[in-house]
Amino acid sequence: MLPLLSQYLPLCREHVALLGADNDGGRKLAQRYGLNFSTCTLTPENYAAKLARHLSGGDVLLNLSLGVGSLDLMAWCREQDVVYIDSNLEPWTGQTHSLALARMHALRWQGHGRATAVFWHGANPGLVTHFLKEVLALLAPGTATCYEAVQALGIQVLVISEFDSRRASMSSAESNHGKTGIQPEFEFSNTLSASGLAGELCASAELAWGTHEGFAPVRAVLRSIGRGLALQLPTSGRATLVRSWTPSAGEFHGYLLGHLESFSMAELLSAPVPNNPIRPTVFYAVKPCFAAEAATRNMTVDVPPSHWRYRVLKDELFDGGIELGVLLLGPHLSYWYGSHLTLSEARRLRRLSTYLSCHLMRTALVLPVACAPD
Template sequence: MAKTVARKKYLDFKGRMVMIGFGSIGQGVLPLILKHIGIKPRQITVIAEDDRGGLPETERYGIEFIQKRLTKANYRQMLAGRLAKGDFLVNLSVEVASTALVELCQEKGAFYIDTCIEPWPGGYTDPSLSVSLRSNYALRETMLKLKPRYAGGPTAVIAHGANPGLVSHFTKQALLNIARDTGVKTAVPKTREAWGRLARRLGVKVIHVAERDTQVSPIPKEVGEFVNTWSIDGFVSEGSQPAEMGWGTHEKALPPDGARHKFGCGAAIYLNRPGLLTRVRTWTPLEGPFHGFIITHNESISMADYFTLRDGAKVLYRPTVHYAYHPCDQAIMSMHECAGKNLRQQKRQRLIVDEIVSGRDELGVLLMGHKKGAYWYGSQLDIKETRKLAPYNNATSIQVCAPVLSGIIWALENPDRGVVEADEMDFARNLEICMPYLGPVVGKYSDWTPLKDRGGLFPEKLDTRDPWQFQNFRVN
């Protein structure tokens, strides 16, 4: 079934496609685009600061490759002549401002997609900016200001990779699964408010994007080297931002180092510490309980905002939402070394793809607080199956590439939606396109709580009346 669906061509695309950035995701998604979208190699141009080993791939397909770093000074000159009405800009770069590219695409009548909201260089780490302004919350608020200006314009899909992106679709399916399994009768919600009402009715208090990557390379990590299964620049940038989370209405008090933003939707808080140093308890079916890192991501804010219910200015319901990520073990060692250097990234990088010998990426959403306790829904894709599904990928990258593909297809099928986030898209359509590339997609219930098996050796002050308080999850 998966192999049959995976060969499907969804549509014919007649315009030009410009891909910015050609790292692990660019190289991994290109074969999927050529397979499922009726596009010729001559219609595609790749622009990247360096080829990251992908130049032979573009040459093999006969695709134009331009080695050039896009900057605030040159991006219009580089892109203006390559974009017109009906063309598509696929932004898979780091430190090229997403809002600037969206504005250019809207001017030209071109479609757009990215996997996260990027600033220009320094937007993550400029010490002259407040911690609040270095957050993903601030980047999202800047992007949301474009929505009314470009309402009805060519579709620009914002932050649509694995997470953010795919996990928003997982969450909606998980809510429907929990409703079915707990006897709550519901039609598939059609509006933002209806989804919020369903989540509140089910009693969902907390949503973790719970991910455990166990992929292994036989080559040991060396001192002065950062090893990872996906973009190292992107990972370190995100990890250097403050830990962020959507902040639920069931929470009794802010963490000691927590703070609210003084602008915007108010759906999230931040901690005065980097996500790379902030751990939280979480759970996935195959790994069981583990400590993940609260790396900031757009979905932590957008999902909390999307499910918020209000009565005027009063917030009636909102879940706590955040990422809880345990990368591959060699990345953990790399993070530890980087943290010891005050978040200064190692000079050498090693992205592991072909050298991986075993392991999987278990990526899903963990919904907690409902009648059945905890429910995880997501992908358990291992490296062996990945290699049967698509070239140039590992189990982590293909979980990003599949929703990039589905986001492109959805945008072309819905061409005049303006600026949209994953939460506003058709979850069923996107899952339909992604499923053939996700391996086993499962739902598992658990009696796990962050209090389970705690306090045996060292006493802790915990709110045992409600196990779903953030203080009960947090490790440090």
């Protein structure tokens, strides 16, 4: 993230501060880029006082943490005239929330004359939302709105489809899984935030429910959000498999995870009128890397195991790539539009031995930072 920010924005290093709970890792990162670092563990009781030491009106807070209440930070920034950018929409550690309801709560804070807040503008839903707008303009060029394009194309289902085929040479969870007599190490490895994916897998599976759907599954909860309905399934993401497709992988079964783009895209594709006649079903399906999938099969409860080791794969990666895009489905349409990026190509482009998911997410995150008011 820091290389991209310094590459595209005129940053004054004296005015940039890193805050983090990881004293050793954070301090090394700050020293590498010549920035100030403060050890800072935010809680519901202390976040206001700690943020006030570092931020004032006109500043920008970029939150990339897990387990820190996004809505509370957004409310504080709003009152202090601080631009707020968040790669997620997180509850506090130990708390849970419905993504659909959290999104509705955040949208109630909209108003003129207030500091801007941008949520979840990473790869999902930031980049994939741009994919959706581009493909609708490509397939239905004569339409003026996304809703009109949905009507013209007859789209009933939109799948945010992600397939991660990367392999690691030193992943114990991947290499030991399934071998008789070998107990896998209690480790969750992934190509991006390992603890973040584990949390999403353990959370309830949520999606936007289309108007063409006949009935909801048993014990599922339907909620009215904006112009349609959100469906919260009684199962977690790790226990909910759905079919999806990408060009290289073909058809595959992925985990249905609750993601904000399921609801924001459904709103984008719905007419702003009462009793909206057409609204597609929208959900996010992901097939994680082999190591993460192996670790997921070893999880027995819908809580990320606290005694496990969570590790981000970097230099161990030796093969594969990632496909991320939108899959449009209807009676007369099946169309995928997105990005296919191999590990070797990502390393060639960035000249960094790092994980390419982060390249996609960081690129999307730079956009709202660059567009923030002076």
